[in-house]
Amino acid sequence: MVTRPPAELERRHGCPHCALRRLLVCAGLDDDAIECVGNANTRRLGPFRAKEPIYRAGDPARSAYVVQYGVVKSERVTADGDVRVTGFYMTGEFFGVDAIGAATYSSDAVAIERSWVCEVPFDSLESLCITVPAVQHEVLRLLGEQIRSGERAGLLARNPKADTKILSFLRSLYQRMVRLWGRDVRDVRLPMRKTDIACYLGVSPEHLSRVLHDLEKAGLVRNYNRSIEFLDTETLGVAASDQMD
Amino acid sequence: MVTRPPAELERRHGCPHCALRRLLVCAGLDDDAIECVGNANTRRLGPFRAKEPIYRAGDPARSAYVVQYGVVKSERVTADGDVRVTGFYMTGEFFGVDAIGAATYSSDAVAIERSWVCEVPFDSLESLCITVPAVQHEVLRLLGEQIRSGERAGLLARNPKADTKILSFLRSLYQRMVRLWGRDVRDVRLPMRKTDIACYLGVSPEHLSRVLHDLEKAGLVRNYNRSIEFLDTETLGVAASDQMD
């Protein structure tokens, strides 16, 4: 059964076709053009409870998704048999896009907290691209952005210093949250487990714990048991060029 | 001045519009449809000599490229001021695709050895996508593949064990070369410098040297000064599922 996400978020990102709508607005289309999005087979799914999968590795890949409200992580089993988190997705962000042109998803997508998502079938998207060139342009831009953000993440991961990786991760997450909420938020708390962050960064949980302890002593963050709060937004928010590596 | 790459390669990948042509053949188009590719503004560039840039970070991003013959690397300066290699591209592979929808390139693309490339302007590609839906489909598939390969590289990079990273890197490179040459090659030699590989993997050159030494003792590779030769193709060529992490 599908219920609705909290009212405030409903106002901000709430239309059932939020994903495509935002895409189209970016593409500079007028209301008439946007109307035809109603024909696309997008639909809202949820709520997913914490730990509930949206899709699993091996499922036939048919749609991308946008987080409408909540937080989703993707993870996969590596060849050695360990699990590794491959991404975190917050309100308004796409996931599953990496499955375009693949037969099946290569990772699980799992809700971290109570979440709603908007499903965007690949074939609907594709036909919409053919109909409306501006949408195609916007979709290509989106895919390019995906490639770039993946590259940034890879660059971050290759940095041998764990401290740098962790700080960069916090920084980029902070920036995403500021972009999302549109204001300078200080009391933002990360919803994901520390183990997930450690797993994402390829760092041992113990070491992450120690580094966070140091960052707390330095006054940059406050270290809760289940989450992290940003304190020194000056240092964390510095220029986007610093966010990589 | 533009001369032509070696004759054998000319036969295999030689048409001036090789990139799009291959794309279209994959898309299942007939010769008539492929004919119209001639209208796209693709052109062959080269030869670039070793260390000569194809584009630089900050240049306005207008085209993707396909390596027609040779090897190209991409690299960028990180926030800390070190240089890091972000990718290697061999004959038939795309690079610069990550700049789609961006104002400028974010990395340098540099020839590693004498190379020819085929330029594919973004706007030509985009209008071709609008004209021929099958091309659009194929381009989306290509971008999806780019995202996935970036994800695989990131996963590899996050593996804490340097040995695993190095072996995975060799393995995936070996598989790419087999795919490229279409036969089981044993005497394949990697064209890039060891320092480049170390830099790409985020490992010190010294450590890479030691690991390669061990791999040579184990009979997996032969370790030349400027390059690496694959010996134990059995172990290196194992199932594609092993190539990540």
Added chain:
DNA sequence: CGGGATGTTGAACTTAGTCAAGAAAAGTGG
């Protein structure tokens, strides 16, 4: 045939992972 770039080797040092035990939350069920 130099001279600069590239690669190798060894030793000391630094960093991060592992193991094990304990503390703090969060979920669970009465």
Added chain:
DNA sequence: CCACTTTTCTTGACTAAGTTCAACATCCCG
């Protein structure tokens, strides 16, 4: 709402791994 179990996180001591520094060998290019 409270006690109990489970999960998640922290802390400390130890160990393994990789970096750094320095010296040397080798190769390639002009």
